[in-house]
Amino acid sequence: MTTTIPAPRTPRRLRGRTNTELYAWMFMRASGVLLVILIFTHLFVNLMTGDGINALDFGFVAGKWADPVWQVWDLMMLWLAMLHGTNGLRTIINDYAERDQVRLWLKVGLYTATTITIVLGTLVIFTFDPCPPDAAADLLPSFCPVP
Amino acid sequence: MTAVAEAPVAGAIPSFQVTLRLRRFNPETDTEPRWEDHTVTMHGTDRVLDALHKIKWEIDGSLTFRRSCAHGICGSDAMRINGRNRLACKTLLKDLELHKPITVEPIKGLAVLKDLVVDMDPFFEAYKSVLPFLITSGNEPSRERRQSPEDRARYDDTTKCIMCAACTTSCPVYWSDGQYFGPQAIVGAHRFIFDSRDEGAEQRLEILNDRDGVWRCRTTFNCTDACPRGIEVTKAIQEVKRALLFRRV
Numbered sequence: 001m002t003t004t005i006p007a008p009r010t011p012r013r014l015r016g017r018t019n020t021e022l023y024a025w026m027f028m029r030a031s032g033v034l035l036v037i038l039i040f041t042h043l044f045v046n047l048m049t050g051d052g053i054n055a056l057d058f059g060f061v062a063g064k065w066a067d068p069v070w071q072v073w074d075l076m077m078l079w080l081a082m083l084h085g086t087n088g089l090r091t092i093i094n095d096y097a098e099r100d101q102v103r104l105w106l107k108v109g110l111y112t113a114t115t116i117t118i119v120l121g122t123l124v125i126f127t128f129d130p131c132p133p134d135a136a137a138d139l140l141p142s143f144c145p146v147p
Numbered sequence: 148m149t150a151v152a153e154a155p156v157a158g159a160i161p162s163f164q165v166t167l168r169l170r171r172f173n174p175e176t177d178t179e180p181r182w183e184d185h186t187v188t189m190h191g192t193d194r195v196l197d198a199l200h201k202i203k204w205e206i207d208g209s210l211t212f213r214r215s216c217a218h219g220i221c222g223s224d225a226m227r228i229n230g231r232n233r234l235a236c237k238t239l240l241k242d243l244e245l246h247k248p249i250t251v252e253p254i255k256g257l258a259v260l261k262d263l264v265v266d267m268d269p270f271f272e273a274y275k276s277v278l279p280f281l282i283t284s285g286n287e288p289s290r291e292r293r294q295s296p297e298d299r300a301r302y303d304d305t306t307k308c309i310m311c312a313a314c315t316t317s318c319p320v321y322w323s324d325g326q327y328f329g330p331q332a333i334v335g336a337h338r339f340i341f342d343s344r345d346e347g348a349e350q351r352l353e354i355l356n357d358r359d360g361v362w363r364c365r366t367t368f369n370c371t372d373a374c375p376r377g378i379e380v381t382k383a384i385q386e387v388k389r390a391l392l393f394r395r396v
């Protein structure tokens with residue numbers, strides 16, 4: 001007289017004592033608050049001040065990344081948004097992926113994507129050079145010094 | 148409302164036709180749950196439980212559901228009525244929209260055994276795992292353990308729980324990840340964590356600090372909405388989180 005209904009939940013065990021989930025929960029709040037400041041200032045400076053959205057071009061970004069303040073600003077935005085978003089997705093995977101294998105592989109994919117994005121982004125922010133010396137002249141923006 | 152006044156007797160209770168759309172499942176014959184409609188004549192003073200009784204006693208004796216006290220005390224008859232978790236014995240028919248069928252389903256997230264009866268074992272296991280009993284050390288006092296009214300008030304709200312599971316089975320995290328302790332277990336823990344006579348707070352907090360503990364709560368407030376005892380369930384969960392963050396109860 002068995003039914004097709006999946007077996008009820010198995011009894012729970014305590015996994016070693018850690019504060020991981022506590023810290024993750026705190027991080028979501030702290031990074032959330034910081035992101036409000038970072039993102040809205042970012043949007044305001046890019047879109048509202050000066051010529052507003054019309055000023056946005058390659059040169060504008062190049063100009064911002066020549067300034068260490070904006071380098072650090074964008075770096076913080078990158079890291080916090082990525083870690084915040086990744087931890088949020090981790091929660092969602094924990095919620096909805098029922099099988100251990102699925103959970104594992106979704107998380108492997110997530111953490112890989114996060115790592116690549118953070119590493120590449122960080123690299124770009126600090127090594128960005130709008131006028132690389134060995135580039136073809138017709139690919140360079142107009143403000144680069146003509147060799 | 149299709150309320151049709153019966154014989155015009157002074158003080159007569161108005162009666163009306165009501166259709167109940169029941170989610171039925173018989174493990175011996177069905178592979179899938181199915182819907183079944185019954186239309187019965189009920190009175191303005193009747194509750195959903197009375198309509199279920201009428202169907203069971205007069206139409207189909209095989210209809211299976213739990214109820215004991217019929218007065219909101221025992222917590223047996225939590226079910227999903229029109230998509231919301233409530234006690235059938237505390238839900239007056241006249242408060243529902245009677246022009247369309249009233250859906251009655253088993254509470255979600257626990258395996259259905261038959262019709263509206265679910266397997267409550269995982270729910271009670273979660274409750275047991277938070278050590279819901281007084282933990283003390285030292286010699287037993289020769290008289291009762293005394294407590295000031297202020298200390299008693301601290302956890303008054305969570306003493307009202309009747310373990311109906313309405314909160315736990317309204318929680319989307321519990322639906323999708325059954326390892327989560329669920330709101331009721333946290334309410335049960337709260338009742339002792341904040342009791343000045345109890346000394347097991349640290350142990351219980353550590354249990355709820357687990358990966359499947361309070362941090363799974365996303366403040367959806369479904370539990371608070373569902374609780375037939377009006378317990379501020381979400382608030383209790385947040386108080387446990389705060390106690391964990393500051394290690395102070």
Ligand code: HEM
Nearest residue numbers: 028029032033035036039081082084085088089091365366
């Ligand atoms: C603008 C400022 C932001 C604030 C104040 C904020 C705040 C929060 C908070 C407090 C949570 C935790 C919710 C809970 O546990 O109940 C959360 C979850 C989440 N956040 Fe953010 N966040 C912000 C920006 C972002 C950004 C930029 C992203 C994407 C990169 C993001 C992606 C997520 C995701 C995926 C979740 C998980 C959702 C869930 O738990 O269901 N958030 N956010």
Ligand code: SF4
Nearest residue numbers: 308309311312314374
């Ligand atoms: S907290 Fe409320 S809804 Fe949850 S089990 Fe107790 S009485 Fe039922």
Ligand code: FES
Nearest residue numbers: 217219221222236
């Ligand atoms: S039958 Fe006891 S609470 Fe409803």
